[in-house]
Structure formats: C-alpha cells, structure tokens
Amino acid sequence: xxxxxxxxxxxxxxxxxxxxxxxxxxxxxxxxxxxxxxxxxxxxxxxxxxxxxxxxxxxxxxxxxxxxxxxxxxxxxxxxxxxxxxxxxxxxxxxxxxxxxxxxxxxxxxxxxxxxxxxxxxxxxxxxx
Ligand SMILES: [Zn+2]
Numbered sequence: 001x002x003x004x005x006x007x008x009x010x011x012x013x014x015x016x017x018x019x020x021x022x023x024x025x026x027x028x029x030x031x032x033x034x035x036x037x038x039x040x041x042x043x044x045x046x047x048x049x050x051x052x053x054x055x056x057x058x059x060x061x062x063x064x065x066x067x068x069x070x071x072x073x074x075x076x077x078x079x080x081x082x083x084x085x086x087x088x089x090x091x092x093x094x095x096x097x098x099x100x101x102x103x104x105x106x107x108x109x110x111x112x113x114x115x116x117x118x119x120x121x122x123x124x125x126x127x128x129x
Pocket of ligand 1: 062101105
C-alpha cells in the first residue's frame with residue numbers, strides 16, 4: 001500500500017473518531033497528578049475521582065474543543081502551553097492557567113446544566129458535584 005493511503009488514514013481517522021460520543025474510562029493513575037485526560041473520543045478519569053461531575057465537565061469541554069477545532073489544533077495549542085510556555089516561564093501553573101482551552105474547561109466545571117445524554121461510561125457510576 002502506498003504512503004498516500006497511510007497519510008490520508010492518519011489525518012482522517014483521529015478526526016473521524018471525534019464523531020464517536022465520549023467514552024469515559026476509569027484509570028488508576030495519570031501523569032503529573034492530573035485527575036483527568038481527554039484524548040480523541042476517550043476520557044480517562046482517575047479512579048479516586050471517578051464520579052466527580054466537575055472533572056467530567058472539564059474533560060468533556062476538552063472533548064468538545066477537539067470536535068470544534070480538530071484534535072490537531074488542540075494538541076498543538078496544548079503542547080505550546082504545557083511545554084514551550086512552561087519552558088520559557090519555568091512555571092507550569094502559570095502556563096497551564098493561561099491556556100484558553102483550560103480557561104474554558106475550568107469555566108465549564110461551574111455549570112449545573114444537565115450533562116449530555118450520549119456519554120459511554122465504562123463503569124456504572126453516578127456522577128455527583
Ligand atoms: Zn484541562
């Protein structure tokens with residue numbers, strides 16, 4: 001198979017995966033003490049925080065951002081803030097809290113409107129505030 005098909009698949013597949021409703025997966029631990037991580041249609045939430053609606057809302061916002069801007073734009077912007085800005089400022093907290101995607105996700109944590117119905121939970125669990 002030529003590289004052409006491989007390139008087309010590698011560009012289209014991640015974006016096509018964003019058509020799948022979010023799949024929430026409990027995970028034992030995450031790098032750097034994070035409580036949640038959104039990657040394509042998968043949302044990983046630390047087992048200890050599984051059920052925390054605020055964290056789910058934060059990660060759902062990152063999921064929506066990937067749908068809105070494509071996973072590539074979100075990855076590049078997050079990389080810029082987490083690694084480049086952190087490297088320049090030498091302050092991860094400042095770099096993290098200046099990222100517009102994170103600011104939107106933090107604002108979403110305070111919302112109380114009903115959660116979207118199309119969320120696949122891999123563990124039967126009620127989310128609470
Ligand atoms: Zn975030």
